[in-house]
Amino acid sequence: MRQSGPVYDFDEVLGxxxxxxxxxxxxxxxxxxxxSGRFAQWKSGHRYDPADRASWWRPWHDLIASTVHRGVAVRRARIVSEPVSEYIRFEYDGTFMNVRAGELVRWLPRRNASDLALPGNDFWVFDGTIVRFGHFTGDGQYTGEEWTEQPAVAKLCTEAFDAVWERATPHEEFTI
Structure with missing residues (x-):
């Protein structure tokens, strides 16, 4: 796995x-x-029942719920091609889990992001100061992460996220 810069523990930083x-x-x-088989299960027709929380709630949801409970705003924005890929349909169908945990989620069609300056990689920004970039292969396999506290990078990512967030549609209103 690729790692450059300082090393952080994601759960600790979020905590x-x-x-x-x-x-x-x-x-x-x-x-x-x-x-972990979830995508394959979805492709074969399995769908989680929002009313059966025990069947889909995972440690990730506990972490987000406790973070939100502390008063931290957790927001996720997704830029997607249209028509959406099968994988994005899978993510869309499962986004209710993120929302139930307390995340705010928005979607932006890629065609509406053409004039935005965006970093080359997916990222997290924590309190506007710590950035975690995720690195992936062309077929989506995770290869590692890169952390930085460089103020210019944090500013770039925060501004990029805010620009996407402003244009994006809340999950509850977005359709695929």
Whole structure:
């Protein structure tokens, strides 16, 4: 796995957040082969029942719920090609889980992002100061991460996220 710059533990960084954690996703597929079978199950027709929380709630949801409970705004924006890929349909169908945990999620069609200056990789920004870039292969396999506290990079990513967020459609109003 690729790692450059300082090394952080994601859960610890999120646990220290006091204001915001934002995540920008810009790929149409993520590690399809490594979805712990969830993508394959979805492709074969399985859908999680929002009313059966025990069947889909995972440690990730606990982490987000506790973060939001502390007063931290957790926002996720997804830039997607249209028509959306099968993987994005899978993500869309499961986004209710993120929302139930307390994340705010918005979607932006890629054609509406053409005039935005965006970093080359997906990222998280924590309290506007710590950035975590995710690195992926062309077919969506995760290859590592890169962390930085460079103020110019944090500013670039924060401004890029805010520009996407302003244009994007809330999950509850977005249709695919």
């Amino acid at each position: 220290r957040c006091t204001r915001s954690a934002v995540h920008l996703e810009m790929r149409d597929s993520y590690a399809v082969d490594n979805e």
